[in-house]
Amino acid sequence: MLMPKTVALIRIRYTLEAALARGFTTVRxxxxxxxxxxxxxQQGTLNGPRLLTCGHAISQTGGHGDLRFGSLPASAFDSCSCHYGQVGVVADGVPECYKTAREExxxxxxxIKIMGGGGVASPTDKISNKQFCDDEISALVNVANSYHTYVTAHAYTPEAIQNCIKLGVKGIEHGNLLDERTAEAMAEYDCYLTPTLVTYKVMASDQFGAFLGPVNSKKNAEVLYKGIEALKIAQSKKVKICYGSDLLGPLYGYQTQEFRIRGKVQSAQEVLLSATVTPAEMNGLGDKLGQIKPGFIADLLMMKSNPLENIEILDEPETNILLVMKDGRAY
Structure with missing residues (x-):
């Protein structure tokens, strides 16, 4: 999040190639x-999954996408804004929200991705924070609607989730503190949930324990143990569930561990649907991706074992994936 953009661009080739080798032919x-x-x-100068992108996640000042340290004023960052903070961009007020979304x-x-509540990795907010005012969220949703697409929101708490979906947000990222009433509302509003359980597990591990620092590690612990329960609640209330990881940089290599974690509370078929059919539908690609059918794009995995019998084999791509095909081409 804090490295120069030039360094990130040098590394992205390897991130993309590794994701494709793990069997991900499309990544949002x-x-x-x-x-x-x-x-x-698309031109073939890079090998990797096809990408569905939001550009930058849109945050309010002091929100989850604002990575500027609280010890310095905003003016201290003005001269280096072109090279700093590649994950998020800041917008305040309705006019700025309109302009920023249109720029993306x-x-x-x-x-469009917005930060609808506080987060773990950000330096100056609390997880309990509700972020953006109603008129700002409505402005962002209006722009997305005009482009015939959707807004998804980073949100953990029931308050933040309910506030977003009542204003027209169609996706919730993480949702670790989801309760039954909020899950019912998500199902009613036809809103998609993308849990990212592996992220908190990896960031709490001994290997990467220093990744967040003491303050943010405490926030991580808050959401880590609630995530599985939230997934169970969403499943019971028939919320549409997608597959995600939210891992950054070198942690991205652990994205397949989400299959193993999900398999503890979902059937293998439910996990597979969350990684194929459901996200294709969410992104308006349900007639092109996620299934093996005549007329669909030829994305195929050939494996030694059947993931419907044991979903955990998808967490062992090095030994179980024999072939990755994207767009009819074997990589």
Whole structure:
């Protein structure tokens, strides 16, 4: 999140190639990947999954996407804004929200991502914070609607989730503190949930325990143990569930562990649907991706074992995936 953009761009080739090798032929990026990266993938100068992107995640000042340390004023960052903070962009007030969302679409975004509540990795907010005012969220939703697409929101608490979905947000990222009433509302509003349970597990591990620092590690612990319960609640209330990871940088190599975690509370078929059919539907690609059918794009995995019998084999791609095909081409 804090490295120079030039360094991130050098590394992205390896991140993309590794994701494809793990069997991910399509990836939805919720903050950082820009349109020119997507274009290079389409042209074949980069190998990796096809990307669905939001550009930058949109945050209020002091919100989850604002990575500026609280010890310095905003003016201290003005001279280096082109090179700093690739994940999020800050917008305050209705006019700025309109302009920022349109700028992301101008640069190739497929949807809009907003920070609807506090987060774990951000330095100056609390998880309990509700972020953006109602008129700002409505403005962002209005822009997305005009482009015939949707807004998804980072949100943990029932208050933040309910506030977003009543204003027209169609996706919730994480949702670790979800309760039954909120899950019922999500189902009623036809809103999609993308849990990212592996993120908190990895960031709490001995290997990466220093990744967040003491303050943010405490926030991580708050949401870590609630995530599985939230998934169970969403499942029981028939919320549409997608597959996600939210891992950053070198942690991205652990994205397949989400299969193993989900398999503790979902059937193998439910987990597979969350990684194929449901997200294709969410992104308006239900007639092109996620199924093996005549007329669909030829994305195929050939494996030694059947994931419907044991979903955990998808967490062992090095030994179980024999072939990854994307767009009819074997990689």
């Amino acid at each position: 990026d919720c903050g950082g990947a820009e349109g020119f990266i997507k274009a290079e993938l 679409f101008r640069r190739g975004a497929d949807f």
